[in-house]
Amino acid sequence: MKIKKVKYIKTLQAALLLLLMSSLHAQEHPSLILTKQGVKEIRSQLGKVPLFDASLVETKAEVDAEIALGxxxxxxxxxxxxxxxxxxxxxxxxxxxxxxxxxxxxxxxxxxxxxxxxxxxxxxxxxxxxxxxxxxxxxxxxxxxxxxxxxxxxxxxxxxxxxxxxxxxxxxxxxxxxxxxxxxxxxxxxxxxxxxxxxxxxxxxxxxxxxxxxxxxxxxxxxxxxxxxxxxxxxxxxxxxxxxxxxxxxxxxxxxxxxxxPFSPDGYYTEGAYYQRYAMYPFLTFAQALQNNKPDLKIFDYKNKVLLKSVYALLNLTKTNGEFFPLNDAQKGMSYYSNELVSAVDIAYLYAGKDPSLLTIAKQQGRVQLNNSGMAVALGIKNNLEKPFVKKSIDLSDGSDGKQGGVAIIRSKMKEDELTLVLKYASQGLSHGHYDKLSFSFYNNSTDVLQDYGLSRFVNIEQKGGGNYLKENASWAKQTIAHNTVVQNETSHFGGNFETGSKFASEKYLYDVSNPKVQIISANENNAYPGTTIQRTMALIAQDGFEKPFLLDIIQLDSKTVNQFDLPFYYLGQLMSTNFAYETPNNLETLGKANGYQHLWKAGTAILTVDNAKVSWLNEGSFYTLTSITQPNDEFFFVRIGANDPNFNLRNDPGFIFRKKNVQKATFVSVLETHGNYSPVSEVALNSYSCIANLKIIYEDANYIGIQIKSISGVETVFILSTENNKSNQKHHLIIDSKTYEWTGPYYK
Amino acid sequence: MKIKKVKYIKTLQAALLLLLMSSLHAQEHPSLILTKQGVKEIRSQLGKVPLFDASLVETKAEVDAEIALGxxxxxxxxxxxxxxxxxxxxxxxxxxxxxxxxxxxxxxxxxxxxxxxxxxxxxxxxxxxxxxxxxxxxxxxxxxxxxxxxxxxxxxxxxxxxxxxxxxxxxxxxxxxxxxxxxxxxxxxxxxxxxxxxxxxxxxxxxxxxxxxxxxxxxxxxxxxxxxxxxxxxxxxxxxxxxxxxxxxxxxxxxxxxxxxPFSPDGYYTEGAYYQRYAMYPFLTFAQALQNNKPDLKIFDYKNKVLLKSVYALLNLTKTNGEFFPLNDAQKGMSYYSNELVSAVDIAYLYAGKDPSLLTIAKQQGRVQLNNSGMAVALGIKNNLEKPFVKKSIDLSDGSDGKQGGVAIIRSKMKEDELTLVLKYASQGLSHGHYDKLSFSFYNNSTDVLQDYGLSRFVNIEQKGGGNYLKENASWAKQTIAHNTVVQNETSHFGGNFETGSKFASEKYLYDVSNPKVQIISANENNAYPGTTIQRTMALIAQDGFEKPFLLDIIQLDSKTVNQFDLPFYYLGQLMSTNFAYETPNNLETLGKANGYQHLWKAGTAILTVDNAKVSWLNEGSFYTLTSITQPNDEFFFVRIGANDPNFNLRNDPGFIFRKKNVQKATFVSVLETHGNYSPVSEVALNSYSCIANLKIIYEDANYIGIQIKSISGVETVFILSTENNKSNQKHHLIIDSKTYEWTGPYYK
CATH class of the missing domain: 1.50.10.100 (Chondroitin AC/alginate lyase)
Structure with missing residues (x-):
């Protein structure tokens, strides 16, 4: 590499900077993160603040061992x-x-x-x-x-x-x-x-x-x-x-x-939580250094306190156990227990008004930074100031102006159990982005129910391609078919082209969590496949007759041309049953040739003849049933990841795919139920069956779609979405099967 | 079904019994498990013994809810x-x-x-x-x-x-x-x-x-x-x-x-731990009832206290987390947290001399029976009497006379970490037995490293064949190829014939754990394949230069005919690397047609040309490397379970198989290293490589086999087994490569 010589032009901006520089605050050492005064304060507390002392003992042991090693x-x-x-x-x-x-x-x-x-x-x-x-x-x-x-x-x-x-x-x-x-x-x-x-x-x-x-x-x-x-x-x-x-x-x-x-006004970092976590340490540590040395810059107030907001965004982008949702390139398992988040939480606590809910996270982390922010946190915990950190439903905008789509997190908590939907309608996410507009993942507490695959890389494991990105990251993990979203004609969104993808973001149509029993996110994607519009609406609905809230998923596609549409669901665990017959092959072939399809084994196939296709599975002690409205000749595939993987780099996880062929318009509707439980110790299976007797589209035109869910116990739920008008004060009037529905706002339930 | 009329013949035995009956102890109610006196004692303690009180509260809540339900x-x-x-x-x-x-x-x-x-x-x-x-x-x-x-x-x-x-x-x-x-x-x-x-x-x-x-x-x-x-x-x-x-x-x-x-003198129940657990409740509960009502029978002393021994056998047949080793038909996940074991531990505590180590198990269980044995346990815990329950290496004989082979459990504990080898050389195990002579499983704490598949059944889950045994239990789970042991000519042991299998057990050759750094089990199987003798020796060896003890595995086969021998290893997790090239197919075919082979997809193949074949994988944060001595033209297969499984009843777990073709004699030697760790939070991979530079058979004849293990750091380990003479006082003298080895007893290390 050639080292380029760069000439510095003294611009007005630089002159201004030099002025600012003259106010460089501290002229002594240490002054960067630790300060002379700060050290004095910390020393006076040593031996009195348990969490700080414990972190100090741990660090000392580690460093002493290194010194002994030489x-x-x-x-x-x-x-x-x-x-x-x-x-x-x-x-x-x-x-x-x-x-x-x-x-x-x-x-x-x-x-x-x-x-x-x-x-x-x-x-x-x-x-x-x-x-x-x-x-x-x-x-x-x-x-x-x-x-x-x-x-x-x-x-x-x-x-x-x-x-x-x-x-x-x-x-x-x-x-x-x-x-x-x-x-x-x-x-x-x-x-x-x-x-x-x-x-x-x-x-x-x-x-x-x-x-x-x-x-x-x-x-x-x-x-x-x-x-x-x-x-x-x-x-x-x-x-x-x-x-x-x-x-x-x-x-x-x-x-x-x-x-x-890369930061949106909500503190969402466009690359996704995994890389946001990685960047948090330099962002916040340097901010702390700037605060110590250039307080006039008011770095923590910059862009309406975006640095502090970003810490909250990250903490919200986690499963119940603190693991980040694996949006874009992300290694699963990374969590707010990482060093970067210990530092972030400590700094946010000190510089964002000592929010006592951050102490709860810090206490879980079980260690603090050995500086003034860590001491502040340790003191807060010592003084029992912590309050619960409650993760609520949140819609995080993407884009520096907040107008490049976003990521919606919808949570429903019942007693100790939490169901979480993550719908991604964001921008490309720079080089770590995946081609997965309107994809979602769903969690039962910390269990992946319908998973996002994450990246294909074993970070820092040398045997696996030097710990770098593996070629399956591009050929599989980034491709649309690797995600729980619609694929047209077996090609990825934007043709898998980074430049094109970087030009567009999906558009929010509706995010409404005002009713905790009906929480909705809906977004449109009109550029992933030129000439095709996609609207996906997902609602987490708590309904009498159902043990837990169910997830309603409506996708409407409208194209200028005739296409094949595939909708995959990547579940984990063991298949329990289907309500339709399928064939399993004697030899496994791949589902396709390219765009990720070459990595899928076709493990089972069906031509559907039922109105509702049901797939049930068991994973980590819970049962799940996905009920989907199907049309005659819809195809169905059981798939397993792992074909064309010569170094066994991929996880061999299962999935299933609904396929509609030769259609211009297509509507996918399904309901995911989380139900029952099974323990291999008690060997008792509770509530192991779906509660849904029938799922039906009772109305669909250019402006509305109406879904009816009949439960086995006789409860009938009707959900109607106004698909073109999302105004909250709009009055609607619709007659379906001689029954009149009148409501205000974008949906009826 | 016809109800048969049976005539009772008054035999001498029955007369004797009637005499005994006359001594039926208690003539009041309750007298079966609870007794009038016992109830009085318990009542006097209510409110004073926390664990008993908690169990009572829990039970009361459950019963009250049922009463309310009607x-x-x-x-x-x-x-x-x-x-x-x-x-x-x-x-x-x-x-x-x-x-x-x-x-x-x-x-x-x-x-x-x-x-x-x-x-x-x-x-x-x-x-x-x-x-x-x-x-x-x-x-x-x-x-x-x-x-x-x-x-x-x-x-x-x-x-x-x-x-x-x-x-x-x-x-x-x-x-x-x-x-x-x-x-x-x-x-x-x-x-x-x-x-x-x-x-x-x-x-x-x-x-x-x-x-x-x-x-x-x-x-x-x-x-x-x-x-x-x-x-x-x-x-x-x-x-x-x-x-x-x-x-x-x-x-x-x-x-x-x-x-x-079915009980051996050591308390091992021939069907295996899972069914022993199931039978424990009636065995021990009835024993308690007999003790209360027919104390002259001294049922707890019967067969040299076999009932009490059986409780200890069961507690030893568990992983670190209390889950039973899945020998024979066994649903994985069943553990000593089951109700049957709560009852067993309580009863054993009361009737086996109040062993304080049982209190540790009871405390983990977190509940007690609501009777005198439960009260005794709860009082012991209240009085802080518990001592650690230490699971040591143990060799459990099988057969009513203890002469039908057995199950050896070899444990090696370093600080908090425990490695466990389970080698099965038992009898058929009645109808729940598997055709898996000399098979083993290996555990790193509670993680399955090389797994036993267990059964193919979802107990009490109605969707899966009424919760009964699935046909894949016979076609896969019972077959030899489903286990980590040798298969001859793609047929199961005893031709998969239950009558034949029930006639034979393997024979122990050597069990010696006297040196905690070299713990050995060796057994012979001469009937699984008529005309072929098999000796398998496994040693867990703690050696300088290795982070953790490694597992040495030696199998010597000698046949009257020319055969093909397969040796599978069912690992879990992600493949990291091999030191040899292999091919992966474009389409998956099954490895064979019958005897379980029809359920294996052939995911990769190699003809080996290396002296040592190395396979490394990562599972739940630990690395593992199996190094095997191979001969030119040995074949190797990566496999995945799940072919010919039309209802997706099987778990799609991976494995690999070493194959030797057209041989009369064959020797499989391998070393399994457990090494290093990886955390997706720290993203640091420590000690992720094998320490073995070379593994070699340095001597082999009809009486001895010598193995040399050279570590990368230069440590050379020689292990020699006297394969025909297991006398502990026998002196041996052997010259290998001009070096003289002299020792006493069956092995040199």
Whole structure:
């Protein structure tokens, strides 16, 4: 990679910045995250605040073990999961912790450790070429990608700040000249395609440069961090190795641009919760540093407090057990127990008015940051201030202006049990986006009922493609058929084309959770398949005669051409029964040839002749039944993921698909019931059958659709949606089967 | 079914019994499980013993809700999981509880409830024909099988005993004449094929008759229960609908015969833990009743205290979390949290010298029986008497004489982590046995590493074949290929023939756990394939240079003919890597046509050319690597369960198979390493690679096999087994590669 020389043009903006810089608050060390005054306060509380003390003991044990092991700085080599990568990663984490321990405990050994480690890196760094692994669009020197180098600098800056006064001026000079300055330059001016983006990568890059800039009192670096490189020589339309845009026409860069653009006004980060979690640490840590050093910037108030809102958005984007909904590229299992969220919750607590509900999350996390925000939280818990963190239904807008669709989370809680619907009608989500407009996932407490597959990658597991994205991520996980949404003619939304997908977002039609017994989200997607309009409406309805709320799903498709439409449901667990016959083949073939279909085994097939097709299954002690309205000659497939997977990278999870062929208009209607339970210890099966006697479309025209649900116990539910007029004060009048329905607003129930 | 008239011949034995009967201890009610004196003691403790009180509150809430619901006695219909079946089942459970509450709380409403329920049954019972479902070899009247009728009577007898004094003599006369007496006769003299077996079914039948016999002071019934029907008219060789023997030549019957025969001297029950658990309730409850009423019988001392030993055997047959190893037909997930084990632990505590380690189990169970044994346990816990229940390595013999092979459990515990090997070298295990000689399963704490599939049945889930055994139980779950053991020529052990299998057991060759770092089980099987001898030796070895103990597996096969040998390993989780190339097919075909092979999809194939084949996988946060010694042209298959499964009854779990073709002698050697960990929250993969550089057979002849394991860090382990001489004092001398090995006993390490 060629290191580009960039000339700095003194713009008006920069001049303004320099003015601001002059007010750089603290001129002492530490001042970045820990402050001199803060350390004094923390020291006075040591031994008195259980959660803080416990976190301190844990950290001390970890760092002491590392000190006993000795400093190891291997030559850079290999991918994540490999020993050199993991050692450098471990080093920066321990560096930061040792720095903090030096401040809090005043023990020289931690100062010595940080100093010697930094001197070690300072000795090696000037000798380093680009990292030998060549697949990244922005290679690092310590790591295979500049991203990890930036991670290193974010942590090492904090360590250096803590131990600054301990290190002799001569050694400081070595460390700054041979390590920090060239490091910061390399990941910024030396890697503009990495640094000057709107992306979680560049956020890390910006913050790394900004953090060391503050420690070094270098306004130029801080300027670079906040506003990006003034000139980067990058061509608009350039893409990275994941297929994401490096530069879009007219795009701003730097930390503030990374706050402006990917965050919606609601605090939703367009890449999805998994990457939002990843970016939280640099975003909030740098914000804390800016607050300590440039309080005039009022960074926590920026964009109507979007940073703090983003913490709440993330906490809401979780299952009952705190695991994030796996929207877009997301490794399942990641949760608010991650270090990034410990830090985020602590910082949000301190800077967002000490919301006592955050203490409940912190208490679950069981540890705090070793700084003033962590102490504030630990004190709050010590003083029993916590209140429940209640996750309510929430509609999170996407897009910097909040107008690029969104993600609706609808929750229904009965006693201890919670059902959660997540409907995604967002924008593409940058390079980590999936082609899954109007897809949904559904959860029974923390159990995936109808799952989102997540990504195809084993993060940091070297055996699996160096821990990087696997090719099945593009060929399967990103494809539309991998999601619980409609596929037209076996092709993905936007033809699976990233540029096209990035131009559009779905549009909200209706989000109404004012009645806790009928919570609705409805959205339109008119661009995924040109010439075809899709409206999906999902309602979580609590109804007498049903043990738990059921999920009503209505999809109306209208196309200018004749198409095949597939609607998959990826369940988990064991099939219990169907109310129709199906065939299972002697040999398994794939369902199709491309666009993800090549990864599906066709495990069973049926031509449906029933009015209502029922599929029941058992998963983790609960029964589920999906009842669907079907038309004669609708096709049905049982599928299993895992075909054309030569390295067994995919999970072999099951699903089933409803198919309508040769249609211009099509309507899919189904109801998912969550019912009963089974324990292998008691061996008792309770309420193991569906309560639905009949599901029927009783009305459908250009303006309305009416659904009738008859329960076995005789309860009749009618749900009517006004499909073209969503005004809340609109009066409607409709006669169905000689019965008159009159109501105000977009739906009748 | 014809009710057979049986004449009672007064034998010497019966005369003796009548003598014993005269000593029938208590002549008052209650006397069966609760006693008048016992009730007095319990009442004096109410409100003072937390665990007992909590169990009482829970039971009261349940019974009160049932009383509020009212008595429902439906006409018998349908299988388990169906509403009539479940209602009758619920009724007998509530009956027993209501009886106990009547005694403990003295509230008439419980007496009224029991009385009225029994009168209701007494009204219906005389009108009942055989149950309409016809598939059982021994149909009941209330339920589809007499087994469930017997369940009913075991519980109802206890209820009647508790409420006996409350019910008027006139009503007692109705209940006894129209219900209990004909009921007891029907399941005994009316169902000899059910009553006169050695089987968990007949145990229930015997106990039901014995319990009501004690309540009614009817020595004839008690005689029948203890010793079976003197004449039953059954033909030797007759089988039930599961294919199990009803009668073998010369077989004794009755409760004592059911204690004599299926229990080994170590307390292992030949059907396996799952059915042992099921039988525990009648065995121990009736024992308690006999102890209360016929203490001279000293039933708890019978066969060297086998009943009490059986409780310990069961507690040892569990994973770390208390779930039973799924030997033979066994539904996974069943555990010592079941009601049967609550009762078993309580009774064992009271009658086996108040072993404080049982209190630890009882505390985990979190509830006790509402009788004197439960009170004893609750008092022990209240007084903090409990000591840890330590599960050690244990070798449980099978067979009434302990000479029908056995089940070895080898455990290795490091800090909080426990690895467990279960090697089965037992007898057939009656009708619930599987054809799986020398099969094993392996556990990392409670995670199945190499699994035993268990049964193919969804117990009490009506949608799945009425909750009964599914046909895949015979075609898959019982077959040899479904287990981690050797298959010759794609046929199951004993040709899958139950009669043949029932004649043989494997023979223990060596069980030695004296050195906690080298724990060994070795057994021979010479009858599964006539003309072929199999010796399998498994050792759990803790070795420097390895994070955790590894499992060494040596199988030596010697045949008179040329054969194909398959050795499957059923892992769970995600494949990480192999050190050899393999092909994956475009379409999936089955691995074979019959004997379980028709249920396996062939997901990948390889012809091996490496000396050591390595397969690594990740499951629930741990890595595993199996390293196998292979010879040129050995074949390898990745398989997945689920072919020819038209109702999706099977779990689609993965496995891999090593195949050696056209060989007379064959040796399979492999080492399973449990290593490292991965968390999706920290995203750190630790120690994710195998430590083995090379695995080699360094010596093999008719008397010895020597294995060398070289670790990557340079540690060399040599293990030598004397394969024909297992004497512990035998001296051995062997030269391998010019190095002399001298040792005493069957193995060198």
């Amino acid at each position: 400093i190891i700085i291997p030559l850079p080599k290999g991918f994540s999961g490999g020993s050199a990568h993991e050692r450098h990663k471990n080093n920066y984490q321990v560096l930061e912790k040792a720095g903090v321990l030096y401040q809090l405990l005043g023990d020289e050994k931690y100062g010595i450790y940080v100093r010697d480690m930094l001197l070690g890196y300072a000795k090696m760094y000037p000798t380093l070429p680009l990292h030998p692994e060549k697949i990244s669009y922005a290679r690092g020197k310590l790591f295979w990608q500049a991203l990890n180098d930036a991670n290193w600098l974010v942590y090492a800056s904090q360590a250096y700040d803590c131990v600054y006064d301990f290190i002799s001026p001569a050694n400081r000079s070595i460390i700054e000249k041979d390590l920090f300055r060239p490091f910061a330059d390399f990941i910024s001016v030396g890697s503009p395609q990495f640094f000057n983006r709107v992306h979680n990568h560049s956020t890390w890059g910006n913050v790394a440069v900004g953090m060391i800039g503050i420690v070094l009192r270098d306004n130029q670096l801080i300027d670079r961090a906040l506003y990006g490189l003034k000139e980067d020589g990058l061509a608009a339309g350039m893409k990275d190795n994941d297929g994401g845009f490096v530069k879009k026409e007219g795009q701003k860069a730097g930390f503030l641009a990374n706050l402006d653009e | 008595i429902i006695i439906p006409l018998p219909k349908g299988f388990s999981g169906g509403s009539a079946h479940e209602r009758h089942k619920n009724n007998y459970q509530v009956l027993e509880k209501a009886g106990v509450l009547y005694q403990l709380l003295g509230d008439e409403k419980y007496g009224i409830y029991v009385r009225d329920m029994l009168l209701g049954y007494a009204k219906m019972y005389p009108t009942l024909p055989l149950h309409p479902e016809k598939i059982s070899y021994a149909r009941g009247k209330l339920f589809w099988q007499a087994l469930n009728d017997a369940n009913w009577l075991v519980y109802a007898s206890q209820a009647y005993d508790c409420v006996y004094d409350f019910i008027s003599p006139a009503n007692r006369s109705i209940i006894e004449k129209d219900l209990f007496r004909p009921f007891a006769d029907f399941i005994s003299v009316g169902s000899p094929q059910f009553f006169n077996r050695v089987h968990n079914h007949s145990t229930w039948g015997n106990v039901a008759v014995g319990m009501i016999g004690i309540v009614l002071r009817d020595n004839q019934l008690i005689d029948r229960a203890l010793y079976g029907l003197k004449e039953d008219g059954l033909a030797a060789g007759m089988k039930d609908n599961d294919g199990g023997f009803v009668k073998k030549e010369g077989q004794k019957a009755g409760f004592l015969a059911n204690l004599d025969e």
